[in-house]
Amino acid sequence: MMVRNVFWGLFGFVVMTAQNGFAQNHRFPLEPAGKYVTAYYDLGGTTDWNCGKETYAGHTGSDFGVGSWPGMGAPIFAGAAGTVTATHDGEFDQCTSGTCAAANYVKLQHADGKVTLYTHMKKGTVAVAVGQKVTCGQQLGGVGSSGPSTGPHLHFGINAGAGYDDPFTGPCGGPLMWWVSQGTYKGLPSTKCDGPAEPPPPPKYPVFTLGTAILPIDGQSTDLITDSGSAGIFDLGVTQSTVMVFDVKNSGTAAGANVTLAFWVEFPYVAVAEWTIWDDWEHPGTFELNDTNDKQTIAHENPGETFKLNVGGMSPGETKRIRLVVVGTAESIGKADHPDVRMWVAHVDNYYEKADFWSGYNNVENYQTYNGGDLRVWSEVDVFCTPTLCPAPPEPDMSEPLPDTTSNQTDLHNTLDVAGTDLGVAPNPDVAASDDLLNTGNNDDLGDGTGVDTDRDLTQMDPSQDTQSFIIPTGKGGDGSQNAAADLPFEPSSFGARGEFRNPPTESAADSGCRLGPYHPQGGWGLSNLLVMMMIAISRRVR
Incomplete structure (x- = not known):
C-alpha cells in the first residue's frame, strides 16, 4: 500500500506541475498554541511517515487536537489561497462514538490542482460559501466533533490528484511534502503561507483633513467691494459680525488623542467676539455642542489675538467644528492685504506637533497628507467703512466762550x-x-x-x-x-x-x-x- 501511495502521489504531482507550472504548499491551518498531533496519515500497517505508529488503520488525513472540549470552536484557517468548492453545516457537533453520520466541512480547490478538506467542524461555524475565493490564512470555520469523531479535532486532508495523500515526508513516507515547513516529528508545521510574504496589515492611525467657510450676512452681498483689489474677497463692515467655521475631520483608522487647535486673528482689523466647539460624533453631518466646549481654560468671549482649544479625542470619521463670531474692528481696504483668521493643528498625541502657523511640523511617519502634511487653513476678509458704519466726528461747538488769554x-x-x-x-x-x-x-x-x-x-x-x-x-x-x-x-x-x-x-x-x-x-x-x-x-x- 505504501509503495502504491508513493507512486500515485508522485504521478499526480508530476501531472499537476506540468499543467499548472508550480506546486502550492500549505501553512498549518490552526493557531499552534494548545494544539497537537493525534493521528498522521496511515501509509499502511498503521505506520506514519516517520515509521512510527501515530496513526490508525486506513486513516487518510492528518488529525490535530485542540485540548478536548474547551477547545471547541477554535478557528480553522485556509492552508493556501483557493476557491471554495463544497461546504456542509448544521450537523451535530459533539460526537464521541466515532460512528456519527455526516460531518460539517469545507473543501478548497487550489491553483496547482490540489484539493484540501477541513472537516469535523463545529455546527454553525462555516464562514465561507461555494464559489468564494479565499486567501491563505482566511478563517473557514471552527473546530468541532461532528461526523465520525471521538472528540474535538481538525481532520486535514489533501488530494494531490490521485486520492488523498500524506502531506508529510520522511523515511517511511513519500518524497513530496505539501507543507511550507512540516516541523519535527510530533511537532507542528509552520503557519507561514507559501510564496512571497504577505504584507502586514496597514498600521492604524488618525488622518486629519481641514476646511473653513464664512457664513453670509443676512441681506448683504458677500462681495460688496469690487475695486481696490477686493474683488472675490468676503467683505465685512466695521462693527459688523459674521460666523467663520473651521472643521477638522479624522479620516483615518485610529483615534487621535488631545487634539489641540491654535488660532491667530489679524488685529486691529478683525476680532473674535465668541467661540464654541461642536461635533458630529453621534449623528454624522449633524453638529451638537461638544463636551470640551466647557472644559477650556480661556473665556468664550474675546479670547484675544492668539488662543488654543483642546478638543480632546477624535474617533475615526468624527468631525470637530470650531464656530467663531468675527467682528470687523477697523477699515482694512487700502491699508492691509485681506486680514485673516488662521487655524492650525498644534498637537496630536504621538502623531503631530506644530508650534505656529508658519513653523515646520513633526509629522510622525508622514501619516498626515492634507496640504502636504502642513495642517493649517485660514479665512480672509476685507473690512470696509461707510458713513453709516463710520460716522464723521462732530464739529467743534464754536458757541462756547473763548478762553481768557x-x-x-x-x-x-x-x-x-x-x-x-x-x-x-x-x-x-x-x-x-x-x-x-x-x-x-x-x-x-x-x-x-x-x-x-x-x-x-x-x-x-x-x-x-x-x-x-x-x-x-x-x-x-x-x-x-x-x-x-x-x-x-x-x-x-x-x-x-x-x-x-x-x-x-x-x-x-x-x-x-x-x-x-x-x-x-x-x-x-x-x-x-x-x-x-x-x-x-x-x-x-x-x-
Whole structure:
C-alpha cells in the first residue's frame, strides 16, 4: 500500500506541475498554541511517515487536537489561497462514538490542482460559501466533533490528484511534502503561507483633513467691494459680525488623542467676539455642542489675538467644528492685504506637533497628507467703512466762550523769549525790561513809532466770524509807515500751524490785514502765529 501511495502521489504531482507550472504548499491551518498531533496519515500497517505508529488503520488525513472540549470552536484557517468548492453545516457537533453520520466541512480547490478538506467542524461555524475565493490564512470555520469523531479535532486532508495523500515526508513516507515547513516529528508545521510574504496589515492611525467657510450676512452681498483689489474677497463692515467655521475631520483608522487647535486673528482689523466647539460624533453631518466646549481654560468671549482649544479625542470619521463670531474692528481696504483668521493643528498625541502657523511640523511617519502634511487653513476678509458704519466726528461747538488769554501772558512772554533765542536773534540792549513786547503799559510795542499796541492787537478777535482768527495788523501806523510784515522773507499767511507751507487764504474786504488761517480755541496754531508776530517785532527792533 505504501509503495502504491508513493507512486500515485508522485504521478499526480508530476501531472499537476506540468499543467499548472508550480506546486502550492500549505501553512498549518490552526493557531499552534494548545494544539497537537493525534493521528498522521496511515501509509499502511498503521505506520506514519516517520515509521512510527501515530496513526490508525486506513486513516487518510492528518488529525490535530485542540485540548478536548474547551477547545471547541477554535478557528480553522485556509492552508493556501483557493476557491471554495463544497461546504456542509448544521450537523451535530459533539460526537464521541466515532460512528456519527455526516460531518460539517469545507473543501478548497487550489491553483496547482490540489484539493484540501477541513472537516469535523463545529455546527454553525462555516464562514465561507461555494464559489468564494479565499486567501491563505482566511478563517473557514471552527473546530468541532461532528461526523465520525471521538472528540474535538481538525481532520486535514489533501488530494494531490490521485486520492488523498500524506502531506508529510520522511523515511517511511513519500518524497513530496505539501507543507511550507512540516516541523519535527510530533511537532507542528509552520503557519507561514507559501510564496512571497504577505504584507502586514496597514498600521492604524488618525488622518486629519481641514476646511473653513464664512457664513453670509443676512441681506448683504458677500462681495460688496469690487475695486481696490477686493474683488472675490468676503467683505465685512466695521462693527459688523459674521460666523467663520473651521472643521477638522479624522479620516483615518485610529483615534487621535488631545487634539489641540491654535488660532491667530489679524488685529486691529478683525476680532473674535465668541467661540464654541461642536461635533458630529453621534449623528454624522449633524453638529451638537461638544463636551470640551466647557472644559477650556480661556473665556468664550474675546479670547484675544492668539488662543488654543483642546478638543480632546477624535474617533475615526468624527468631525470637530470650531464656530467663531468675527467682528470687523477697523477699515482694512487700502491699508492691509485681506486680514485673516488662521487655524492650525498644534498637537496630536504621538502623531503631530506644530508650534505656529508658519513653523515646520513633526509629522510622525508622514501619516498626515492634507496640504502636504502642513495642517493649517485660514479665512480672509476685507473690512470696509461707510458713513453709516463710520460716522464723521462732530464739529467743534464754536458757541462756547473763548478762553481768557490775558492770564497766560507771562507764559507766552517766556515762550517768546526762548523762541527768540532759538531763532538766533540777539536781544536789543536799548530796549528796557519795562518796555518789552508784552508790557501792557507801552502802546508802541513794535518800537518803531508806528503806534501798534500788540497787547491789544495780538489778542484781537472778530466775534462776528464763525471761525475766529488772529489778525496781524497790516494797516498804516499813526505816522503812515508801511506794513510791519513787509520785512519778512516770506508771506506770513503762507505758513501753517504744523510747519507746512500752504496757499495764502483769500483776503476779505472786511479785514484790513491778512489771516493765517482759522484759529480754534482748543489749540490749533495760535502759538505759531505769536512766533510770527515776535519775528516781526524783533526784526524791527534790531535795526
